Amino acid sequence: MLDLSRAEIEAAVDLDRAFIALEEGFKAAAAGQVQMPPVGYLGFPAHNGDCHIKFGHIAGDPIFVVKIATGFYDNPAKGLPTTSGMMIALSAETGAVVAILRDEGWLTDLRTALAGAIATRAGMRADARRIGIVGAGTQARFQIRAAAHLLREREPCFAVWARSPEKLEALRRDLEGEGIAIESVVELEALCAQSEALITVTPAAVPIIHGDWIRPGTHITALGADAPGKQELDSALVALADTRIADSLEQSLDHGEFAAAAAVGLIDAGDCVELGAVLAGDVPARRSDDDITIADLTGIAVQDIAIARVVLDGVGRQ
Amino acid sequence: MLDLSRAEIEAAVDLDRAFIALEEGFKAAAAGQVQMPPVGYLGFPAHNGDCHIKFGHIAGDPIFVVKIATGFYDNPAKGLPTTSGMMIALSAETGAVVAILRDEGWLTDLRTALAGAIATRAGMRADARRIGIVGAGTQARFQIRAAAHLLREREPCFAVWARSPEKLEALRRDLEGEGIAIESVVELEALCAQSEALITVTPAAVPIIHGDWIRPGTHITALGADAPGKQELDSALVALADTRIADSLEQSLDHGEFAAAAAVGLIDAGDCVELGAVLAGDVPARRSDDDITIADLTGIAVQDIAIARVVLDGVGRQ
Numbered sequence: 001m002l003d004l005s006r007a008e009i010e011a012a013v014d015l016d017r018a019f020i021a022l023e024e025g026f027k028a029a030a031a032g033q034v035q036m037p038p039v040g041y042l043g044f045p046a047h048n049g050d051c052h053i054k055f056g057h058i059a060g061d062p063i064f065v066v067k068i069a070t071g072f073y074d075n076p077a078k079g080l081p082t083t084s085g086m087m088i089a090l091s092a093e094t095g096a097v098v099a100i101l102r103d104e105g106w107l108t109d110l111r112t113a114l115a116g117a118i119a120t121r122a123g124m125r126a127d128a129r130r131i132g133i134v135g136a137g138t139q140a141r142f143q144i145r146a147a148a149h150l151l152r153e154r155e156p157c158f159a160v161w162a163r164s165p166e167k168l169e170a171l172r173r174d175l176e177g178e179g180i181a182i183e184s185v186v187e188l189e190a191l192c193a194q195s196e197a198l199i200t201v202t203p204a205a206v207p208i209i210h211g212d213w214i215r216p217g218t219h220i221t222a223l224g225a226d227a228p229g230k231q232e233l234d235s236a237l238v239a240l241a242d243t244r245i246a247d248s249l250e251q252s253l254d255h256g257e258f259a260a261a262a263a264v265g266l267i268d269a270g271d272c273v274e275l276g277a278v279l280a281g282d283v284p285a286r287r288s289d290d291d292i293t294i295a296d297l298t299g300i301a302v303q304d305i306a307i308a309r310v311v312l313d314g315v316g317r318q
Numbered sequence: 319m320l321d322l323s324r325a326e327i328e329a330a331v332d333l334d335r336a337f338i339a340l341e342e343g344f345k346a347a348a349a350g351q352v353q354m355p356p357v358g359y360l361g362f363p364a365h366n367g368d369c370h371i372k373f374g375h376i377a378g379d380p381i382f383v384v385k386i387a388t389g390f391y392d393n394p395a396k397g398l399p400t401t402s403g404m405m406i407a408l409s410a411e412t413g414a415v416v417a418i419l420r421d422e423g424w425l426t427d428l429r430t431a432l433a434g435a436i437a438t439r440a441g442m443r444a445d446a447r448r449i450g451i452v453g454a455g456t457q458a459r460f461q462i463r464a465a466a467h468l469l470r471e472r473e474p475c476f477a478v479w480a481r482s483p484e485k486l487e488a489l490r491r492d493l494e495g496e497g498i499a500i501e502s503v504v505e506l507e508a509l510c511a512q513s514e515a516l517i518t519v520t521p522a523a524v525p526i527i528h529g530d531w532i533r534p535g536t537h538i539t540a541l542g543a544d545a546p547g548k549q550e551l552d553s554a555l556v557a558l559a560d561t562r563i564a565d566s567l568e569q570s571l572d573h574g575e576f577a578a579a580a581a582v583g584l585i586d587a588g589d590c591v592e593l594g595a596v597l598a599g600d601v602p603a604r605r606s607d608d609d610i611t612i613a614d615l616t617g618i619a620v621q622d623i624a625i626a627r628v629v630l631d632g633v634g635r636q
Contacts, residue, residue, distance in 0.1 A: 001420075040358050042375055042382060047411045053373055053384060057360055064360060066371060066386050068406060070413025084413045088386060088404065093365045095388025095402045100418065102319075 002099035002315065009103050012314030013110065015149055018307060022114045023279050025058065025306035026247065030276025033059045036248075036301045048074045050227075051085075056301030063089045063098055063312070067304040069108050082138075083108065089308050101311055111307040112299060113142035115247065115275075116199055116221050117150040119295035122278050123219035123245060123285045124197040129156045132195030134188065134209065134232070135202040136162030136171040139223065143199050148180050159183040161191040163202075189213050200224055200232045207260075211237035216290040223297050225257040233257055233294065239266040242291035243284075247275050248300045257296035320407075320417035320633065327421045330632030331428065333467055336625060340432045341597050343376070343624035344565065348594025351377045354619045357569075366392045368545075369403075374619030381407045381416055381630070385622040387426050400456075401426065407626050419629055429625040430617060431460035433565065433593075434517055434539050435468040437613035440596050441537035441563060441603045442515040447474045450513030452506065452527065452550070453520040454480030454489040457541065461517050466498050477501040479509040481520075507531045518542055518550045525578075529555035534608040541615050543575040551575055551612065557584040560609035561602075565593050566618045575614035 004012070028034050040053030049072035057064035069085040076082060083105035089098045101107065120131070131147055133140050144158050158175075160182050162168040172182040185191040192198060192213040198220045200209065211234055214220070220241075224232045238244065238261040246252035249272055253262045261267045273283045275295060286293050322330070346352050358371030367390035375382035387403040394400060401423035407416045419425065438449070449465055451458050462476050476493075478500055480486040490500040503509040510516060510531040516538045518527065529552055532538070538559075542550045556562065556579040564570035567590055571580045579585045591601045593613060604611050 035360055037358055037360065040355055040371065040373055042353055042355065042373060044375070044382075044410050044413075049410075049413050051373075051382070051384075051408065051413065053358065053371060055358055055360060055369075055371055057362070064362075064369070066369075066384075068384050068408070068415075070408060072411075072413040075412055078412070080412055080414070084408075084415065086406065086415055088406075090369065090386070090388060090402075092362050092367070093390075094393055094396070094398055095362075095367050095369065095390040096398070097386075097402065097404055097420070102415070 001097050004099065004101050004311065004315065006102060006104050006106055009101055009107065009311050012311045014310065014314055017313065018114055018310045019118065019150055021306040021310045022111060022303060023118055025302040026118070026276035027280045028058050028276070029300060029302045030274040030280065034302045047072055054301040054304055056305055057092055058302065058305055061305065062092055063309065064092045065089050065301070065305045065308045067108070067301070069105060081105070087304060087308050089312060099312060101308060107307050107311070109139060109142050111303040112139060112223065112297070113146035115297050115303055116143045116223055117146040118279070119245065119275055119297060120147060120197050120199060120219060120221045121150055122275065123221065123243070123293040123295050125217055125289050128196035128219070129154045130194060130196045131156050131158050132191040132198045133158060133160040134191065134198060134200040136160060136164065136167040137201065139201040140171060141174060143201055144175055144180060145178070147199065157181070159185045159191055159194065161185045161188045197221070202232055203230065204232045205229055207231050207234035209237060210234050211240050214292055216292060219293045221295045221297065222257040225255070225296065226298050228255045231257065231260050235261040235264060235266055238294060240292065241294045243286055243293040244272040245275050245278055245285060245293065245295040246272050247297045249274055251298040251300065252296045256298040319415050322417065322419050322629065322633065324420060324422050324424055327419055327425065327629050330629045332628065332632060335631065336628045337432055337436065337468055339624040339628045340429060340621060341436055343620040344436070344594035345598045346376050346594070347618060347620040348592040348598065352620045365390055372619040372622055374623055375410055376620065376623055379623065380410055381627070382410045383407050383619070383623045383626045385426070385619070387423060399423070405622060405626050407630060417630060419626060425625050425629070427457060427460050429621040430457060430541065430615070431464035433615050433621055434461045434541055435464040436597070437563065437593055437615055438465060438515050438517060438537060438539045439468055440593065441539065441561070441611040441613050443535055443537070443607055446514030446537070447472045448512060448514045449474050449476050450509040450516045451476060451478040452509065452516060452518040454478060454482065454485040455519065457519040458489060459492060461519055462493055462498060463496070465517065475499070477503050477509055477512065479503045479506045515539070520550055521548065522550045523547055525549050525552035527555060528552050529558050532610055534610060537611045539613045539615065540575040543614065544616050546573045549575065549578050553579040553582060553584055556612060558610065559612045561604055561611040562590040563593050563596055563603060563611065563613040564590050565615045567592055569616040569618070570614045574616040
């Protein structure tokens with residue numbers, strides 16, 4: 001049995017292979033080739049924490065994956081990281097444990113970022129390169145790194161807005177240290193006006209981005225809404241979009257960014273498409289340069305399977 | 319983080335403490351103090367395998383537990399054990415992984431056996447000591463060992479029937495080597511007639527034990543039916559019992575031993591009680607020495623939490 005630490009896992013991941021694995025995973029999911037039961041959930045309200053358990057299997061894959069991901073939102077005040085967890089890869093042929101990936105949540109952060117970049121590339125105009133990031137937490141950093149890598153040929157430029165100027169400045173400095181220039185933007189509305197693509201990564205519970213702020217041609221990838229009660233985009237914006245793309249229609253309409261608009265009847269499942277179907281070329285993400293497109297990513301188990309596979313391939317196993 | 323092998327886990331378990339922990343767990347579950355979402359399930363029909371993911375938290379407990387348990391039923395032909403898996407204990411206060419228990423399915427076998435002995439003691443007559451075991455697989459051995467321990471003061475005697483005379487003889491020799499005498503019985507009906515308590519541990523998909531074989535006063539603990547389509551007791555027997563005890567009413571009526579009788583309207587939830595309520599003394603298991611009582615155990619997450627706690631206590635952690 002393989003047993004990998006976070007450092008070993010980070011060293012094993014090849015980003016280009018990871019992007020391909022994620023894309024293939026989304027395509028397989030949209031094609032109905034992935035067993036992905038509902039996500040398991042435990043809540044710990046006394047400690048402002050929760051645990052999501054995702055598990056699934058891609059038909060024909062010799063392994064399957066169970067992921068345990070915790071978020072305890074008072075941890076930073078205790079000097080502890082908010083997220084933690086691990087992935088376990090098991091043989092789909094014998095049930096034996098193949099590998100324990102003690103990633104401490106890093107693989108979840110990474111695969112979330114890869115999905116964001118994939119969805120953004122799929123939805124944005126072919127000539128777009130001005131990317132606005134909304135939020136300045138850990139996942140904002142991951143999103144920028146992933147988009148900088150995936151879109152490197154079009155030389156993307158990044159502007160960021162965040163509620164906290166201090167966090168925004170810290171992010172700017174961190175990424176500058178990695179060779180990625182960041183423009184800090186004071187007004188969110190101005191960021192929306194200047195961006196050809198927006199990636200939103202906030203824990204907003206009331207919409208912070210409004211339909212009349214968004215110019216024709218803009219693509220938005222929304223990642224914040226991953227549980228009931230969270231919403232970053234106002235329902236009018238969701239309703240006026242020309243294309244609504246979800247990693248999982250079921251999740252997005254139940255507790256993702258499309259849930260609020262669906263709840264009041266502005267849209268329904270027939271008005272949305274799955275990311276995997278877009279990536280497979282079965283449906284277009286946009287029909288014109290003026291289309292407004294939105295991708296909502298709630299996170300699905302096939303991402304965990306794909307990224308675990310990339311780690312195992314990286315260490316020469318399976 | 320603690321990381322324990324199967325050998326370390328086996329050495330850490332104190333049986334008497336484990337019985338108490340399981341009983342307390344069942345009581346907490348029946349009292350509504352345990353978060354136990356539906357069991358996660360993945361199927362691997364191409365390799366005759368499945369995976370159950372159980373997770374839960376007892377209110378106030380500093381840890382919670384996720385268990386991954388696989389069963390691949392063609393493994394013995396490959397020289398591999400049928401069951402495998404592990405448990406992960408995490409902090410309910412920070413989400414951090416506290417311990418990885420690489421038990422390879424042993425803790426599941428053990429906690430299933432402890433529950434069987436607990437339910438049998440709860441249901442059988444106070445003066446009963448003749449215990450019949452139906453089945454001669456791994457779990458039959460575990461059940462006999464557990465019952466021999468828990469009921470040692472009344473000097474139980476064990477008789478076993480199994481479809482395969484070879485497996486029955488192997489079990490008899492194995493347990494004789496451990497100091498437990500076993501009587502082999504050729505006819506299942508004869509075993510039923512001579513036993514004061516029966517423990518059934520077969521993968522039967524059609525009922526093998528019939529209502530008119532069971533004498534007044536008998537208690538039956540049924541463990542085989544843990545998935546749709548499995549059934550060891552005929553529905554007439556389930557219907558005629560004076561008490562029906564389930565570890566989880568919801569599971570038992572959905573896919574356990576009580577499901578078939580419920581499906582045809584012979585019984586409903588109001589005709590069953592939960593094991594934890596019996597153990598707490600809230601409802602009696604039997605009202606007379608002539609009552610026929612049945613306990614159906616499908617397996618619940620609180621057993622996994624309880625047994626993980628016993629392991630951690632055994633190694634002086636948490």
